[in-house]
Amino acid sequence: xxxxxxxxxxxxxxxxxxxxxxxxxxxxxxxxxxxxxxxxxxxxxxxxxxxxxxxxxxxxxxxxxxxxxxxxxxxxxxxxxxxxxxxxxxxxxxxxxxxxxxxxxxxxxxxxxxxxxxxxxxxxxxxxxxxxxxxxxxxxxxxxxxxxxxxxxxxxxxxxxxxxxxxxxxxxxxxxxxxxxxxxxxxxxxxxxxxxxxxxxxxxxxxxxxxxxxxxxxxxxxxxxxxxxxxxxxxxxxxxxxxxxxxxxxxxxxxxxxxxxxxxxxxxxxxxxxxxxxxxxxxxxxxxxxxxxxxxxxxxxxxxxxxxxxxxxxxxxxxxxxxxxxxxxxxxxxxxxxxxxxxxxxxxxxxxxxxxxxxxxxxxxxxxxxxxxxxxxxxx
Numbered sequence: 001x002x003x004x005x006x007x008x009x010x011x012x013x014x015x016x017x018x019x020x021x022x023x024x025x026x027x028x029x030x031x032x033x034x035x036x037x038x039x040x041x042x043x044x045x046x047x048x049x050x051x052x053x054x055x056x057x058x059x060x061x062x063x064x065x066x067x068x069x070x071x072x073x074x075x076x077x078x079x080x081x082x083x084x085x086x087x088x089x090x091x092x093x094x095x096x097x098x099x100x101x102x103x104x105x106x107x108x109x110x111x112x113x114x115x116x117x118x119x120x121x122x123x124x125x126x127x128x129x130x131x132x133x134x135x136x137x138x139x140x141x142x143x144x145x146x147x148x149x150x151x152x153x154x155x156x157x158x159x160x161x162x163x164x165x166x167x168x169x170x171x172x173x174x175x176x177x178x179x180x181x182x183x184x185x186x187x188x189x190x191x192x193x194x195x196x197x198x199x200x201x202x203x204x205x206x207x208x209x210x211x212x213x214x215x216x217x218x219x220x221x222x223x224x225x226x227x228x229x230x231x232x233x234x235x236x237x238x239x240x241x242x243x244x245x246x247x248x249x250x251x252x253x254x255x256x257x258x259x260x261x262x263x264x265x266x267x268x269x270x271x272x273x274x275x276x277x278x279x280x281x282x283x284x285x286x287x288x289x290x291x292x293x294x295x296x297x298x299x300x301x302x303x304x305x306x307x308x309x310x311x312x313x314x315x316x317x318x319x320x321x322x323x324x325x326x327x328x329x330x331x332x333x334x335x336x337x338x339x340x341x342x343x344x345x346x347x348x349x350x351x352x353x354x355x356x357x358x359x360x361x362x363x364x365x366x367x368x369x370x371x372x373x374x375x376x377x378x379x380x
Contacts, residue, residue, distance in 0.1 A: 001151055001152055001157040001158075002042070002043065002150040002151050002152070002153075002156040002157060002158075003043065003156060003157065003158045003159075003160065003293065003294040003295065004042075004043060004044065004045075004088075004089060004156035004158070004159050004160070005036060005043065005044045005159075005160040005161075005162065005290065005293075005295050006044070006045055006046075006047065006085050006088070006159065006160070006161050006162075006171075006174065007029050007030070007032060007033040007044065007045070007046040007047065007162050007163070007167075008029065008047050008049070008081070008085075008161065008162070008163030008164075008166075008167030008168070008170040008171055008174075009027075009029050009030060009046065009047060009048050009049035009052065009163070009164070009167050010029065010049045010163070010164040010165030010166055010167045010168075010256065011049050011050050011051050011052075011165050011166045011167075011199075012049060012050075012051045012052050013027055013029065013030065013048070013049045013052055013164070013165075013167070014030070014048040014049065014052040015030055015033065015046045015048060016030065017029075017030040017031075018030040018031040018033075018034045021266075022253070022258050022260070022264075022265055022266065023256070023257040023258055023259075024257070024258075024259045024272045024273040024276065025257060025259075025273075025276075025279075026257060027164075027256050027257050027258075028164060028194060028255075028256045028257045028279065028282065028283050028286065029046070029162065029163060029164050029167060029194075029256070030046060031257070031283070032162065032283070032286060032287070032290065032297070033046035035297050035298050035299050035300070036295065036296065036297060037296040037297065037298050038295075038296055039145065039149045040145075041088065041142045041145045041146055042145050042146050042148070042149035042150050043149070043150075044295075045085070045088055047081045047084065047085060047167075047170070048081075049078075049081075049165070049166055049167055050077045050078045050081070050166055051077070059138045059139070059142070060080065060084045062080055062083040062084045062087055062093070062094050063080070063094075078166060078169075078170050078173065079173075081170055082170060082173045082174045082177055083177075085170075085174050086174065086177055086178070086181065086184070088146070089155070089156060089159065089178070089184060089187075090154070090155065090183065090184070091143060091146040091147060091150070091154040091155075092143065093139040093140075093142075093143060155183065155184070155187070156187065157187070158187065158188050158189075158190070158293070158294060159178070159187050159188075159189050159190075160189075160190045160191075160192075160290060160293045160294075160295060161174060161175065161189060161190070161191045161192070162191075162192045162193075162194075162286060162290065163193060163194070163196070164193075164194040164195065164196075164255070164256045165194070165195060165196070165197050165252065165256075166196075166197065166198060166199065167194075167196075168193035168194055168195065168196025168197070168219070168233075169196045169197070169198045169202070169207050169233065171191045171193055171196070172191075172193075172196065172206065172207050172208070172209075172210060172233070172235055173206055173207060175189045175191060175210055175211070175213060175214050176206045176209075176210065176211060177206075178213060179211035179212075179213045185213060186213075187213065188213065188215045189213050189214045189215065190214070190215060190216045190217075190218075190289070190293050191210075191214055191216070191217045191218065191219075192218045192219070192286050192289050192290070193217070193218070193219040193220075194219070194220055194255050194256055194282060194286070195219075195220065195221055195222045195225070195232050195252050195255050195256075196219060196232055196233050196235075197230050197231065197232050197233070197252065198233060199229060200229045203233070203344055203347050205347070207233065208233050208235050208236065208344060208346050208347050209235055209236045209346060209347075210235050210236065210237045210238060210241065211238055212238040212239075212240060212241065214237065214238065214241050215241060215242065216241065216242040216243075216244075216289075216293075217235070217237050217241055217242070217243045217244070218243075218244045218245075218285075218289055218379065219234070219244075219245050219246070220245075220246050220247075220248045220255055220282050220285075221234070221245065221246070221247055221248065221341075221343070221352070221366060222248060222250055222251050222252050222254060222255050222341070223247045223248060223249055223250070223322075223341065223352065223366075224249060224250055224251055224254075224263075224322045224323070224325040224326060224341075225250075225251045225252045225263075225325075225341055226325070226326045226327070226328070226329060226334040226335065226336065226341060227251075227252065227328075227329040227330045227331050227333075227334065227335075228329060228331050228333035228334060228335040229331050229333075230252055230330065230331070231341075231342050231343055231344050231349065232341075232343050232344065233343075233344045233346075234343060234344070234345050234346070234355050234366075235346065236345075236346040237359075242361065242378075243359060243360055243361065244360065244361045244362075244378050244379065245355065245360055245365050245366060246366070246368055246375065246376075247352070247366045247367070247368060247370070248278050248281065248282060248370070249277075249278050249315045249318075249319075249322045249370060250263060250275065250278040250279075250322060250325065251263030251264075251325050251328065252330065254275065254278050254279060254325075255278055255279060255282050256279065256282075257279040257283065258279070259272065259273045259274055259275050259276040259279055260272065260274055260275070261274040261275060261321060261324070262324065262325060262328050263325055263328060264328065264330070274321075275318060275321065275322075277311040277312070277314050277315050277318075278315065280301065280303070280311055281303075281308065281311055281312070283301060284300075284301040284302075284303045284308075285376060285379050287300045287301060287302075288379055288380060289379055292379075292380070305373060308373045308376070309371075309373060312370050312371050312373060313371070315370055316370065316371060337349070337350070337351040337352075338351045340352040340353055343355065343366075352366055353366060353367050354366075361378040362375040362378070
């Protein structure tokens with residue numbers, strides 16, 4: 001039996017953001033992925049977010065393009081990310097990077113490996129270089145890791161998904177793609193989403209609705225975000241899906257571990273860890289759920305109820321500082337709905353506090369008091 005966990009980074013974020021300068025103790029998705037103590041590719045993968053620079057392009061199990069700014073603005077590239085994740089689940093690539101890069105060629109040459117000399121093609125003005133083919137592709141190496149280290153067959157017995165921002169929406173997209181795949185639709189899926197935001201024009205059904213293969217859905221939403229175009233999604237879940245949603249103080253990045261006073265780039269060294277409490281709480285609860293779902297993690301926070309109360313108490317004491325975030329925007333414009341953040345309940349726009357009801361645990365939904373840590377008992 002193999003539990004596979006897939007970590008989806010947010011827009012512009014990547015696998016190496018556990019050391020990003022804007023996050024005092026690491027961006028949450030890349031940090032949790034780095035703390036997975038299992039075998040990469042066989043038991044876990046981390047997928048860079050749209051607009052993150054295509055650092056993983058040569059390693060993906062499906063071919064992608066360089067989308068640049070369109071990845072940041074419109075999420076271009078996340079369909080390929082989902083297909084890559086599907087292929088990883090099945091342990092079979094549909095594309096391989098067969099040609100060597102210049103860096104790989106130079107490294108092999110320097111090591112004295114007998115490979116063909118670089119070939120020059122075209123005129124001097126349109127000169128191109130062919131560095132030859134890889135003898136073994138990255139994809140084939142990773143396929144072999146999957147074949148060797150997945151227990152009792154290549155197809156995993158459980159899939160956990162965790163993502164922030166468009167990475168959270170990517171979790172929705174992948175779960176729905178699995179539900180439509182005859183080889184994968186039987187696999188139980190668990191999702192932990194952190195302020196899932198699709199961006200303008202990206203509220204299609206596969207991003208705002210989940211099927212019955214999702215057994216548990218947990219999400220935290222940034223109460224103090226007001227950026228226009230940052231409407232978060234509370235998905236429509238299937239009957240029988242255990243659904244828990246929670247508000248958290250701070251902006252979109254605050255929940256992912258950005259602890260600056262205004263939820264953006266730090267203004268000075270002291271600003272880097274000005275408001276650490278929301279990120280600590282979300283990370284602790286994400287770790288709690290992942291461990292319950294069979295994920296081996298190292299360096300976990302293991303907060304006690306007393307420590308949780310101290311953190312939530314500090315948030316309440318800093319309420320005035322969180323209210324200052326309401327005038328900030330990642331897109332230069334802000335928007336309100338009855339003085340609150342505008343959110344998408346399925347595909348319907350509603351005010352933040354309208355999202356509650358008996359389909360959720362706790363039933364208070366996004367009106368749950370931050371001081372009520374008993375609301376987290378469903379996550380343990």
